[in-house]
Amino acid sequence: MFFKNATEKQLDEKINRIQNNFENNYKDAAQLNLKEFEAMLTEAKNSGKLKEKRIVFYENKLAEYKSRMEKFTHKDQKCTW
Numbered sequence: 001m002f003f004k005n006a007t008e009k010q011l012d013e014k015i016n017r018i019q020n021n022f023e024n025n026y027k028d029a030a031q032l033n034l035k036e037f038e039a040m041l042t043e044a045k046n047s048g049k050l051k052e053k054r055i056v057f058y059e060n061k062l063a064e065y066k067s068r069m070e071k072f073t074h075k076d077q078k079c080t081w
Contacts, residue, residue, distance in 0.1 A: 007049040011040055011058055018065055034065050 004012070014037040021030035041058050044050045050058070 005049065007040075007044045008054060011037065011044070014040060015061055022065075022068070031069060034062075034069060037065075038062055 014033060018030055018033045018037060021027075021033060041055075041062060045055055
């Protein structure tokens with residue numbers, strides 16, 4: 001059985017927030033959560049709280065979300081009202 005430590009639970013929670021905000025088109029919130037996730041991951045890696053296998057998993061998630069949100073801004077959105 002797979003048990004997650006507190007750090008992994010926090011990172012998973014942040015991934016869920018990113019995904020929910022992304023799906024609901026909350027662009028600013030999704031980008032903020034992504035920055036928070038990146039900071040949390042960096043801190044966890046530097047402090048040795050994650051195993052190498054989990055670091056690779058979370059780094060892949062980070063790269064995936066960064067590429068999906070590359071042009072995810074309100075700046076290019078047209079007003080329709």
